[in-house]
Amino acid sequence: MASGDRFGRSTIVEVARAAGVSRQTVSNAVSKPDRLRPETLRRVLAEVDRLKYRPSSAAQKLRHQRAGAVGIELDAVRDTPSDVAHPFLVALALAGLQHGYHLVPFASRDTFPMLSSYQEMVRRQLVDAFVLSDTHRHDPRPGWLTAAGVPFASYGRVYDDPTTTLWADVDGAAGVAMAVEHLHARGYAKVAFLGWPKGSAVGDDRRLGWERATDVATGPARGPSATSYQDLPQVIATAASLLDLLQPGDAVACASDVLALGLHHAAVARGWRPGRDLGITGFDGSASARLYGITTLVQPLDDIAELLLALVGRQMAGLTPPTQGSLLSPTLSIGPSTTIHQEGSP
């Protein structure tokens, strides 16, 4: 029986002896496993587990001192989290494994002031940096974090300060333009647009893609447009009015999957089959869009997470920020909602 430390746990010497390796090898197995051959790693970790060895806190602390915890706010206020909130968290956690960061999510039921929970996390030293999401115009967070000297990276452009390059974002305009081109290539006549009320930075960006892609001589004719907030009953009502202006064979590019879902609903309610009678595209690559077979633009969440943690690491290491933010193109995931010639159609 190993004698162990004062907590009854084993020491590094005991693990090294049991595994027949040096102390340095045990240390590497725990902190730099890629330096060991797989069979050695397996043998050492088996002894680490069997002997309940834990590296000393002091050593761990040193290692994690300035490169460890990344805070990420969870939205506790909105009833319905965004379609990408959870997948983004998973992407960040997975990217964190590569970068040696771990996430510390936090939430607050306060809607105002929105900075207080960030201040609290800094004060309690629970995080070394933040990843922001859901950035918008008049967002106080980037300015405050910059002034406080706290490293951060933003999923979403920093709209109020074009000189800030600490962000990665999906290219909404390019994405919707891609969707419009796809609808045109599939043979739909007019392409309408269902978006959010003007004034939201993300929504305006996505609308721009529709305006651009329907403003070309060789592209599809531009249909009417309508706007609704992300509330399904309202979306369905708005979509029904929009459908009154369209004919079977037309299509609608939507600024989000929730809008596309409501349109899908309104189309089915009047007996129009999505795809055959009406082309529908969404945006976000949500589980709901996949469930309903809606063609959607999938956000490159793994790449975005990777870029954001690299931005955090750059600041931790005292390097200068990059010369520009990263705008990534989404990818089109094609479903039955944009298949005009279906089995059994004439």
Added chain:
Amino acid sequence: MASGDRFGRSTIVEVARAAGVSRQTVSNAVSKPDRLRPETLRRVLAEVDRLKYRPSSAAQKLRHQRAGAVGIELDAVRDTPSDVAHPFLVALALAGLQHGYHLVPFASRDTFPMLSSYQEMVRRQLVDAFVLSDTHRHDPRPGWLTAAGVPFASYGRVYDDPTTTLWADVDGAAGVAMAVEHLHARGYAKVAFLGWPKGSAVGDDRRLGWERATDVATGPARGPSATSYQDLPQVIATAASLLDLLQPGDAVACASDVLALGLHHAAVARGWRPGRDLGITGFDGSASARLYGITTLVQPLDDIAELLLALVGRQMAGLTPPTQGSLLSPTLSIGPSTTIHQEGSP
């Protein structure tokens, strides 16, 4: 200008002087804010922010040594996260604020062995305890954590070891029975059941509620039952076959909101109006159910999160576990899908 420490930050003495309070009061403002009067707290925290004071790591470390980080696994394998995964995380983060815990989510793309990411978190000393979710039969995690002496609390019963009381769970049987009674009271004739294939612990528990509530002399007649996995096209096909066995005026209690959503879809497709022609209840209180107006059983996530962190705290403090796990009743959220007499109906 405050002189600050070697990082250019202020010391506790400078903050105390600026705020006109004792050093102990500054310390309390940061670590035990509820001990201060609100106006004192506000004044001290204003100076803490202005002077960029950070409590020393050593003091922080001592305070957080055995009561800090709670690991929670994010499901990175399944394409569609469960409807409650994100809301549960938010509930845990909010409850953590009260208990002085912070969350450390982690994820792995490996499906096997599922323990390795837990072992990794323990080895790197990133967490002091775990909250488990998605427990199931033959789940290796509770046994391994117990053997390793790592505190944990489980959202979901520990099925393989009835002596383990370190869990809180929603009472699925009571919930579905409540839904059946509601459907009966609303005037639906037969109550059918749409569930998951037998063998899943959670699914079997929910089915039991339907069996019990339709097995009473004064209750509704028991309709047929059908099963499907959580895959919408499959659910819609299964639901369509189930509807062949029913008549307008009947109802279906579903084991989940995804099942209810598929049934809703199948009903609309044959021209049956949800609510008026067919009663539908779901389970989980998901955003989708709310979007589609489906009556559903809302899981008491705040209470469950609170209980789980209390269980973790109890183990941290070396107290004995409670004598039994906590089974909490869900609450019924009523939507149009169980409103049989609607505006405009005869």
